[in-house]
Amino acid sequence: MSDPVAASTPADLQCDVAVIGAGTAGLAAERAARRQGASTLLIDDRWAGTTCASVGCMPSKLLIVAGEAHHAVQRAGLFGIEVGNVGVDGAAVMARVRRERDHFVAATKQGFEKLPEGVAQHATARFVAPDRLQLSNGKTVKARSVIIATGSYPLVPEPFDALGDRALTNETLFELAGLPRSLAVIGTGPVGLELAQAMARLGVAVTLFGQDDGLGALKDAEVKAELHRILAQDLTLYLNVEVDARREGAGVRLSWSGAATGEGDFEYVLVAAGRPPRLKGLGLETTGIELDDHGTPVYDPKTLQCGSSSIFIAGDADHDRPILHEASDEGAIAGHNAACYPEVRPTPRSPLFSLIFTDPPVAVLGSPPDEDSLIGTSSYHDQGRARVEARNQGIARFYAEPGTGKLTGAAMVGPGMDHIGHLLVLALIHGETASSLLDMPFYHPTLEEGLKSGLREICQAAHSSLRGDRDQGSPSGA
Structure with a gap:
């Protein structure tokens, strides 16, 4: 319930749109609202830069490319290039990760300097009513609309929460002075997969554990099996296991059971068990908006509006598509609609597009296939x-509508799939068919050429489907 006293007390600050959180979504939301002529406040207690720049996309990619460089040198003999003994200076690797990360963070912070005077509020915020916020600096805010863009945090469940500094997350891993000798990674989502392989390729003994058989949320069983095979070349992988942990000496002792049973000692444990929305302490119970079973606001993904209220949500806080370009898009939609409230407009969303920067990379786009979908497969084993x-x-799997061959989605793991995925997302947006894609010139020799065999399978299946429909519709059935 809202606080009637707080709701009736004059507020210290008033604005059209208050945005809680100055990450990717929050910054985009504040800009969009201001473009609509709204007065804004942007509230954040850390002003640390975006998750992507500080603890996500950029530092992880810096570690990944270091691993790829070492891996490439180790494989140089395949091409007749002898390089002799190769070593990894772990301290130098981590120093570059932090140095370059700080460069990217500084670039994001430059955006803070462009905010109009008085917009930035250095504080945490909690609702005391749907249109009222109490700030930790003692000030109160009355806003016509509020946007929740508080981001997410790394979950550290039991028993890993008792491991102290031996339990790492993506928010602490990059502060290591050097590389660990051994590392257990808990969780097989994108963060776990990327960092596990990167560390393994830098010479760390890595064991990756998954509670189920999932890998990066891949739904295509064939692509998932191929990714499993690829990852197993670099690290030890246990799926469908429960893991217990305890501190032992200067490290950690893990034991696991389920599809496999065993135990082992590790210097550190990287917990990559997911990033729930950062909503605790927001006072959502005072707003009257509907919450789901996890305490996350129920909202319309096309407007980012929570019910019919003046409250909007964007970015990782809504726990839908935890990807930077999605957070930016959601922030822009929420900011526009919050500024124009009570008039809001639905905005069509782009097709789902996610990448995992393993080597080779994984790309998933569009919708998974249904029982009627046409499926074509391209193998890269002899491309x-x-x-x-x-x-x-690697392999690429394409999904298309029966009859038309119109592309509806794809799942791929293989060389260049981070770039090829962009080509196919554009094809989805423009409603391309497998046939029309095959009409595009494919330069030789390129990785893109490898798509042709799978697209041809879809064309053949679409042709057979149409012929079958015609045969069934004929009087004789022949």
């Missing part, structure tokens, strides 16, 4: 350009 580069592994 020309991939073989030239000695990266010939």
